[in-house]
Amino acid sequence: MKTTSYLLLCAIVAVVVAIAVRFVPGVSEAIEGTLLAFLSTNAR
Amino acid sequence: MKLLTVGAQALGLLLLIPAVALVTLRFEHRNADGPSILFPGGELVSGALYAGPEPDWTFTARVPTVELQLNDPVSSRLIWIVESEGRIYVASGYMSSLLGRLWKHWAVQADDGDGLAVVRMDGTRYERRLVRIAEGPVLDGVAAALQAKYGMPATRQDIEAGNTWIFELAPRGA
Secondary structure: OOOOHHHHHHHHHHHHHHHHHHOOOHHHHHHHHHHHHHHHHOOO | OOOHHHHHHHHHHHHHHHHHHHHHHHHOOOOOOOOOOOOOOOOOOEEEOOOOOOOOHHHHOOOOEEEEEOOOOOEEEOOOEEEEEEEEEEEEEEOOHHHHHHHHHHHHHHHHHOOOEEEEEOOEEEEEEEEEOOOOOOOHHHHHHHHHHHHHHHHHHHHOOOOOEEEEEEEEOO
């Protein structure tokens, strides 16, 4: 993939992820829950 | 070479997704009524504002964490609390390292600023002033309380050396 196309794809993915986290119900809770579970299992 | 480029691009995308998600979550929480476990929050708004004589703080022994909000800047985080000799204290560890001072930047802000804060526990908000206790025999009791309640290996020497900062949540008028 050309650099320009790749950067455009990155920008689109970033916007989609940000919108999903902000506006799709349950997504932010799911991410935070997963992160917390990971940290509580692995953090020392 | 092309395979390597495609692999690097795929890895970049895979790293981008969680990075954007975390930054968005951090942004989303910045004005929330209190912190989450992972992210700082904004001004503590809900809950009755306590007015009255100095409470008997021994009840904090059964409170694992409290929500602590600085007034300047307005941001809140979850933090441990201990009681010793009728006074309440919060601790900030790792303060002798640059990473610790960045991570626990609230402690630097509280020490540099006026220390005005609001603490919320059991749904009640208490207006307090953070006063750093850098030395003195009172630290023996605070260190013992931190060790007993949380297993935190703090000692008076450790605190006086600046590795752990202790703040008393003093009354505003004091």
